[in-house]
Amino acid sequence: MSSSSFPTVGRAVVVSSYGGAEELRLAEVPVPSPGPGQVLLRVRAAGVNPVDWKIRAGLLKEFLPVDLPYTPGGEAAGEVVAVGEGVSAWAAGDEVLGPVAGGYAEYALADAAQLSAKPAGLSWEAASGLYTSAETANRVLDLLKVGAGETLLVHGAAGGVGGLVVQFAVASGARVVGTAGAANHDYLRELGAVPVSYGEGVFDRVREVAPQGVDAVLDAAGGALAGSVGLLGGPERIVGIVSVPEAVETGTRFTGGGEGESHGVQAVARALALHAAGTLALPVRAVLPLADAAGAHRLSEEGHGRGKIVLVP
Ligand SMILES: NC(=O)c1ccc[n+]([C@@H]2O[C@H](COP(=O)([O-])OP(=O)(O)OC[C@H]3O[C@@H](n4cnc5c(N)ncnc54)[C@H](OP(=O)(O)O)[C@@H]3O)[C@@H](O)[C@H]2O)c1
Known part of the structure; x- marks a missing residue:
């Protein structure tokens, strides 16, 4: 030593x-x-x-x-x-x-x-x-394979994980709709996302701001998987990180890390590249x-x- x-x-x-x-x-x-x-x-x-x-x-x-x-x-x-x-x-x-x-x-x-x-x-x-949020965000986006020009919906976009998912996705050319309380809407706009309030009627509000449709969903808040399956018409491009039982019930994918999915050092490098460019919040x-x-x-x-x-x- x-x-x-x-x-x-x-x-x-x-x-x-x-x-x-x-x-x-x-x-x-x-x-x-x-x-x-x-x-x-x-x-x-x-x-x-x-x-x-x-x-x-x-x-x-x-x-x-x-x-x-x-x-x-x-x-x-x-x-x-x-x-x-x-x-x-x-x-x-x-x-x-x-x-x-x-x-x-x-x-x-x-x-x-x-x-x-x-x-x-x-x-x-x-x-x-930085590490946990970046690693989780990177892992989720690898699973969802959100391409440039696609629309991603992030439930819980103002949180530690949600904020990194929004920034990674926006930087790769995706459109992002994020749910948050009203106090965080300006913050989400600064990150490049379209903010939507969560709660009753959330999916109607998402449809209003994304008339072209939503291609993929992350639920980083919990409780939004069933509604998201309804929005997308199927569970294939929906990932949850909060509740295993909710994922099982809805046929969506849960990711908890480990299992060879994690690339933490690369994820941090992805975030630090945004920091070096002066755009990481x-x-x-x-x-x-x-x-x-x-x-x-x-x-x-x-x-x-x-x-x-x-x-x-
Ligand atoms: N499976 C994994 O690998 C993994 C990894 C990391 C985290 N997680 C889990 O993911 C969740 C988020 O983690 P985090 O670190 O991002 O948490 P966090 O920083 O505490 O953020 C939680 C966010 O959720 C928002 N929120 C609360 N209720 C909501 C609702 N009904 N709809 C939409 N947004 C809502 C809050 O925003 P407002 O103030 O606007 O309400 C807050 O910004 C936690 O449950 C955590 O345990 C899982």
């Missing part, structure tokens, strides 16, 4: 049993050493995702089991402080972003091969929440201290807002 100096103990959020947000407690824990192929990061910011509170509440025990106690957090941005055996791509001091294990902490381990360099012009906060909804991880989860559980929630150690 090669490294700069780092302490043997650091602060981390620890969950000891499944339950409410009050289960997220700050503790002093040993700082782990990177194994072969791993990197140890000093976390500068950690992305908070809806899956984090779903895991904490015990809702995903069957799909994503965790060994209690555990530290939540699947993505972060930070500085490399140590690299494990066989890692030559990164060195102490490098600024990186990507998936991590236990990101709600001062120090976290990452798989060296899944990290990307953080551009100097991207804030730690925005960088920390990565709004940060809220930045909270590590000690208020419970507040971050409560905010995420509300399910409304624009962009990412971030924790800073």
Whole structure:
């Protein structure tokens, strides 16, 4: 292992049993050493995702089991402080972003091969929440195969995932209609999408703004799959990322990652190319201290807002 100096103990959020947000407690824990192929990061910011509170509440025990106690957090941005055996791509001091294990902490381990360099012009906060949204957006668009000139409908377009799907699709020449609350309509217009309010009558409103028809649908909000099958006349080009049972009931495709579908580093590169061109919008909804991880989860559980929630150690 090669490294700069780092302490043997650091602060981390620890969950000891499944339950409410009050289960997220700050503790002093040993700082782990990177194994072969791993990197140890000093976390500068950690992305908070809806899956984090779903895991904490015990809702995903069957799909994503965790060994209690555990530290939540699947993505972060930070500085490399140590690299494990066989890692030559990164060195102490490098600024990186990507998936991590236990990101709600001062120090976290990452798989060296899944990290990307953080551009100097991207804030730690925005960088920390990029990986999950970009990877999911890229995966969904690969499955939907939305071509230039086609029309994509995105339910939940103002969220972390929805925002990246809209921007990737617009950049590749697609027309995008996105559903969001009224407070996010101007934001969606800025991203290049046509905004539509969700709720009763949503599919009539979509037909009004897309009289040419809709070619493909992402449901990133949940609850919109059956109506989307009606809109398209079949389930073939509809992907859901929220509910497996809803996908099964409607004959649509659910994607949850893994299974060889994920190309996270390429997805981040796709987003960073937009950043380099000066066109990437990565709004940060809220930045909270590590000690208020419970507040971050409560905010995420509300399910409304624009962009990412971030924790800073
Ligand atoms: N399967 C996977 O691989 C995968 C990966 C990542 C995320 N996910 C899941 O995908 C979902 C979205 O994740 P995220 O990170 O984008 O969440 P997020 O950032 O919290 O965004 C949620 C968005 O949903 C919008 N919304 C709420 N109710 C809606 C409705 N009825 N119709 C349309 N939009 C609605 C909100 O916008 P307003 O403020 O305008 O209401 C908000 O912008 C979560 O359930 C998450 O667990 C799955």
